[in-house]
Amino acid sequence: MDVSEAIRSRRSIRRYKAGVKIPKEHFEQILEAAMMAPSGCNMRPWEFAVVEDREILSEIMQIHPYANMLHTASAAIIVCGFPQEESSPAAGLWPQDCGASAAYILLESKGLGYGTCWCGVYPNEDRVEALKNIVDTEGIPFCIIAIGVPNEDPAPRGKYDPKKVKFM
Numbered sequence: 001m002d003v004s005e006a007i008r009s010r011r012s013i014r015r016y017k018a019g020v021k022i023p024k025e026h027f028e029q030i031l032e033a034a035m036m037a038p039s040g041c042n043m044r045p046w047e048f049a050v051v052e053d054r055e056i057l058s059e060i061m062q063i064h065p066y067a068n069m070l071h072t073a074s075a076a077i078i079v080c081g082f083p084q085e086e087s088s089p090a091a092g093l094w095p096q097d098c099g100a101s102a103a104y105i106l107l108e109s110k111g112l113g114y115g116t117c118w119c120g121v122y123p124n125e126d127r128v129e130a131l132k133n134i135v136d137t138e139g140i141p142f143c144i145i146a147i148g149v150p151n152e153d154p155a156p157r158g159k160y161d162p163k164k165v166k167f168m
């Protein structure tokens, strides 16, 4: 699948084939793509937790009100970020870096035949703190990405809106 097709056919998937195990090589390929995302001053201020443990996935569903798709997902990938010091030229850019890596996760997963759903965490303080404890990270949990083999096939959306574009 080429990049354009992956972008145009990707949809958020909230129903997955339960019980499917994703091979470790696929997680590594997906996270390699995540780490190839552009990053301000090339700081790459990210870390990723792959959660397959059903008990931990249940804990995540208890602290995130819109992540019920984890019931059938094979795993959750938690993207965590590390802010740079105020004096750094990259100060404040970490959420953009994490967002770029999250988008790469979605597209690489799509290319491998997996469905995903991005669930927002940062900047909701309650979700950030609760997830920090669950995944035991020094970083700031930025988003949760549910991943699995799709059990639904939502139609691609055409979204080009010329009103939102200015050519100058």
Ligand SMILES: Cc1cc2nc3c(=O)[nH]c(=O)nc-3n(C[C@H](O)[C@H](O)[C@H](O)COP(=O)(O)O)c2cc1C
Residues within 6 Å of the ligand: 010, 011, 012, 013, 014, 066, 067, 117, 118, 119, 120, 157
């Ligand atoms: C920052 C962000 C936060 C999101 N949070 C959630 C979420 O908590 N739960 C959920 O089911 N979907 C979540 N989504 C998915 C959006 O609902 C979805 O991308 C949007 O409705 C467009 O649909 P599509 O992804 O199928 O094109 C989130 C997406 C983004 C980018």
